[in-house]
Amino acid sequence: MLQYKTNKILKELGENIKLARLRRKLSAQQVAERAGIVRRTLYDIERGRPNVSIGNYAQVLSVLGLENELLNVAKDDLLGRKLQDVKLIVKERAPKRK
Secondary structure, three states: OHHHHHHHHHHHHHHHHHHHHHHOOOOHHHHHHHHOOOHHHHHHHHOOOOOOOHHHHHHHHHHOOOHHHHHHOOOOOHHHHHHHHHHHOOOOOOOOOO
16 A cells, blocks of 8 residues: 555656656756756656656756755654654653662
8 A cells, every 4th residue: 555655656746747847848858968867767757666766856856946845855744743742741750769
């Protein structure tokens, strides 16, 4: 189930990257060359293939002027904050016996 969910997210990310490229009227070849990757890797990115390194995704986002979008990943980690807050509640211990 987790892998299906992850693949779905990657596919949507790839589609968003492709749409951003098309909005900028850049060819796949232009983006690949500027990102320092081959067209096949860009093809894999735009299809959300999980075998592509995050560095390649970052290079493509940089070419598209979207590199700062990576800073939004896990920025507002609500679950993590809740878990952290639960552990911040410190119970007072009874004094040690003498």
